[in-house]
Amino acid sequence: MMKPARGDHAVHRQRMTPAASSIVTRRPGGGVEADPAQAMGIALAWHREGRLDAAEAIYRNLLDHGLRDANVLHFLGVLTHQRGRAREALALMRDSLALDPTVADWHSNIGNVLLETGQLDAAAAAYRQALALRPDHPAFHNNLGVLLREQNRPEEAERAYLRAVELAPDYSDAYSNCASLYQALGRGEDSLRMFWQALLHSPRHSRSRRLLGLALFNLGRLEEAAAVYRQWLEDEPGNVQARHHLAACGGAEVPERAADGYVEEVFDGFANSFDAKLALLHYRAPELVAGQVAACLGEPRAALDILDAGCGTGLCGPLLAPYARHLEGVDLSAGMLAKAEPRQVYHRLVKAELTAFLQESEPASRDLIVSADTLCYFGRLAPVFAAAQATLRPGGWLIFTLEAVDPALHAQGAGPEGFVLNPHGRYSHDGAAVRRDLEGAGLEPVTFDSVHLREENARPVLGWLVAARRH
Structure with a gap:
C-alpha cells in the first residue's frame, strides 16, 4: 500500500x-x-x-x-x-x-x-x-x-x-506516489519522469528505486531496470530488496525462493495496511482456499490438526477454525503475526521459515495444510512439498494457491525450471511443473483449477488453486 x-x-x-x-x-x-x-x-x-x-x-x-x-x-x-x-x-x-x-x-x-x-x-x-x-x-x-x-x-x-x-519541490514521497499513480494509469513516460524527480531529491529513496525499476521493466527496458537495481545494490550491498529485484530483471541468478530477509522486510512494512489494501484489490485467496477445504473435507467437525502455512495477518484463520481441533499458524513476518494474534483463532503462532518449520515438525502429525498466496515466494517447490508430505498423515490434504505464468510478461513460458521470478518480486509457476513436483513428493493432485486471485493495476492476476492428497 x-x-x-x-x-x-x-x-x-x-x-x-x-x-x-x-x-x-x-x-x-x-x-x-x-x-x-x-x-x-x-x-x-x-x-x-x-x-x-x-x-x-x-x-x-x-x-x-x-x-x-x-x-x-x-x-x-x-x-x-x-x-x-x-x-x-x-x-x-x-x-x-x-x-x-x-x-x-x-x-x-x-x-x-x-x-x-x-x-x-x-x-x-x-x-x-x-x-x-x-x-x-x-x-x-x-x-x-x-x-x-x-x-x-x-x-x-x-x-x-x-x-x-x-x-x-524536494518532496520525494509525493513525487514517488504521483509516479506510481501515472504507472497505474498507463502513463509510462510521465511515471519515469516523476520517479527520476524523487531520486534527484533523495538519491537513496528505496521505494522510488524499486518502483522505477518496475516501471522500466513494464516498458520493456530491462537493461535500464537492471541498472537501477544494480546501482542500488552497489550503494547498499546488503539490501535484500535490491538483490531480489535485480534477479527478477535478469541481472543476477534467480534464487530458488525469496530470501528470508526480503520476505520479512516486505511484510513487516506491509502489516498495518495489509488487510485494507487486499480488500481494495478484490483479494480472493482465503475464500478460494476455504471453499476448497469445504469441497474436500465436507462439513466442519472441529476434529482436524491444521497448519495455516504463511498465515500472515490471519485472514484464513476464522475460515479454518470450525474444522480445527488444533489450528497452528506459521509466518516469517513478526509484524504479520502480531496482527494475527488478536483474532484469537489460532492455538499457536510461530515465526519461522516454512520449509524449515515443516522439516522440524513431527512426522504424520497434521490432517490439513493450507497456504494462501505464500508459495508465490518460492520458485522451486519440490523441497516444501516434500516437507509438507512428511508432516501430513496418510490421506491428509495440502491445499494452496500459486500465481500462473503470465504470457504477457513471459512469452517464452517458465522454461525448464517451471517457474519465473516476476518484476513485482513474486514467482509464478507452470502448471505441469507443479503437478510433477507434487507427484514426486508423494502428493496426488486431486483438483487443479485456474482461478482469478486478485487485481493489480486494473488487470486480473491469474493463478492455480490446488488440492493435493498424501498417498
Whole structure:
C-alpha cells in the first residue's frame, strides 16, 4: 500500500496543555515527585528512540494520575497504532482531538490510521480538516492524494500530489506516489519522469528505486531496470530488496525462493495496511482456499490438526477454525503475526521459515495444510512439498494457491525450471511443473483449477488453486 509520508507519524510535538503544568505525579516506587511536562518530555524522547515500552509506561502513568491531557492521549494513540492496535489507537486519538481540535497534525495522524484500516471516507474527512487548519502543508496534500487514489479518483489524486510538490519541490514521497499513480494509469513516460524527480531529491529513496525499476521493466527496458537495481545494490550491498529485484530483471541468478530477509522486510512494512489494501484489490485467496477445504473435507467437525502455512495477518484463520481441533499458524513476518494474534483463532503462532518449520515438525502429525498466496515466494517447490508430505498423515490434504505464468510478461513460458521470478518480486509457476513436483513428493493432485486471485493495476492476476492428497 502506498503510505502517507512517514514523518506524519513522527513524534515531534511536546506542548502540554495549560492544565498540565500545575500537576505533579508520583513516580512508580514512590517518594519522588516529577513535573508532568518533564515526564512527557522524557516519554516523547523515548518514543522517538523506539523505546516503546518505556514511553508507554510514562504515558499511562500520567493518565493513571488523572492527567487527561490531549498530548498524552494523542501520542499514546500513535504508539498504540505502532503496536498494531488500531481500534484502541483511534479511540485515544479521537479523545485527544475532543480536548484540542486545533492541531492539524493530529487530524492527519488519525487520517493515516483510518486510511490504513480501510475507513476511507472518515480518512478523507480527517485529511480535509487538517488542510482546513494548515492549507499549505505539503504532507497533508500528499496524504490526501494517497486517499483519493484508493477511492479511485485519479485526477483529484494527481492534483493533490502536484500541489504537494509545488509547496515542497524536494518532496520525494509525493513525487514517488504521483509516479506510481501515472504507472497505474498507463502513463509510462510521465511515471519515469516523476520517479527520476524523487531520486534527484533523495538519491537513496528505496521505494522510488524499486518502483522505477518496475516501471522500466513494464516498458520493456530491462537493461535500464537492471541498472537501477544494480546501482542500488552497489550503494547498499546488503539490501535484500535490491538483490531480489535485480534477479527478477535478469541481472543476477534467480534464487530458488525469496530470501528470508526480503520476505520479512516486505511484510513487516506491509502489516498495518495489509488487510485494507487486499480488500481494495478484490483479494480472493482465503475464500478460494476455504471453499476448497469445504469441497474436500465436507462439513466442519472441529476434529482436524491444521497448519495455516504463511498465515500472515490471519485472514484464513476464522475460515479454518470450525474444522480445527488444533489450528497452528506459521509466518516469517513478526509484524504479520502480531496482527494475527488478536483474532484469537489460532492455538499457536510461530515465526519461522516454512520449509524449515515443516522439516522440524513431527512426522504424520497434521490432517490439513493450507497456504494462501505464500508459495508465490518460492520458485522451486519440490523441497516444501516434500516437507509438507512428511508432516501430513496418510490421506491428509495440502491445499494452496500459486500465481500462473503470465504470457504477457513471459512469452517464452517458465522454461525448464517451471517457474519465473516476476518484476513485482513474486514467482509464478507452470502448471505441469507443479503437478510433477507434487507427484514426486508423494502428493496426488486431486483438483487443479485456474482461478482469478486478485487485481493489480486494473488487470486480473491469474493463478492455480490446488488440492493435493498424501498417498
